[in-house]
Amino acid sequence: EGQLVESGGGLVKPGGSLRLSCVASGFNFNTAWMNWVRQTPGKGLEWVGQIKSEAHGGTSQFAAPVKDRFIISRDDSQNTVYLQMNSLIIEDTAIYYCNSNPLSAVDEWGPGTLVTVAS
């Protein structure tokens, strides 16, 4: 069974940057498409972005609210996916989850990491 663990969350001022990491184990990370999904405390889930496997081009897509501010990358040698968040705004405050092989039978989620944007 796969496992994901996020890290890198914390308190950051508006306009600042933060990089989240998600380390995977227990499955073939090289072939996995990876999502980042966020959840504002007490609210619903919101898809943030996704990176395909290198075999499928390794390209990324983003939701409109974060496009041009967030970057997703992956290091298959370290079984790690990253979410670089720039120009953060208060509305980016949320728990950020990484999610592997979305929509498949082996879809897994990490426990999440909290990002708080406040002055």
Place this chain on the structure above:
Amino acid sequence: QSALTQPASVSASPGQSITISCTGTNSDIGTFKYVAWYQQHPGKAPKLIIYDVSGRPSGVSSRFSGSKSGNTASLTISGLQAEDEADYYCCSQSTSNTFYVLGTGTRVIVL
């Protein structure tokens, strides 16, 4: 990016059955078989309970079942138990600029 529409809450007594609807468009649910459902207990990460409209991952109770008709997907929980009290989210692949669209979420309350 518009979210898939779910009822805010559904409630029923133990042992009863409930069905949660998830309404999308021809750009997502109406086009793809890649529709999933997630269960989320308070303070926990979402957990996959249905994939490919009606598939059940290993270890998920057979009391959970999924279906789809046109632009609407549905999750049925039969023989409702106290442990089923949680938030439930649908999700679909999408042909829009985004790959992935999530539902608004439904809180299931076991009376």
